[in-house]
Amino acid sequence: MRFKFFQPRADHEVSLPSQKKPASPPLIAVVRHKTYATTKLLLLSSALLVGAQSAQADVGKLYNESCAACHDSGALNAIKKGDSASWNALIQQKGMDKLVQSVKVGIIPMPAGGLCKNPANAKGICTDKQYRELIEYMSK
Template sequence: MYEITTLFSKISRTLVRGITALAISTVMISTAAADIPTTYNNSCAACHDSGALGAIKKGDSTGWQQIIKQKGMPALVKSVKGGMIQMPAGGLCDNCSDDDYRKLIDYMSK
């Protein structure tokens, strides 16, 4: 009986640690990319503020609407994730989700 209780206790502690680690990492990831203006400033602004390397400038709503219409949002997000000739994969955002990329594109288009 002692062995079963000890084993159950070890499994419980391991499970609690795993769930805690998962919860902490989920919060860290979601908060890291959740603040779109900060994420933009840390990853996109280097090119999209100035239009460097042919990047569509933030606030150029006509340019953004044209490319969104031309490619479609899913393909545009896929391009960002995979990188383009001038832009590294992920657009310098290591922890952005597809939803974050959509929000960033929307943010830049206004």
């Protein structure tokens, strides 16, 4: 008696009965997951954008209440807001940390703190972070 052995072709998948294929999730579950993930991403993006706009508005308000008196007009030889070349040169020359320190202690003719008042701070003084944000705001 002759036995013929079956040789599967390369384009056919062969699986033994003991091997179970993993069940794929139902299509509706995949669609719901993708929709949920997309919605979550959109909400997170929106929150970050609103937060960034709010922070920008806060810096703008703080600028108008403190720095604008001199940096809008260039009074007392202050670098004007928006003069990117002059601001960037000053930042490169001093470095941001030293520039913030100069603002805090004052430079002739700018008074210490540059008139920056922070009502959220118990001492009413602006933070280093706020000074950095103001400098970056003016340099654009």
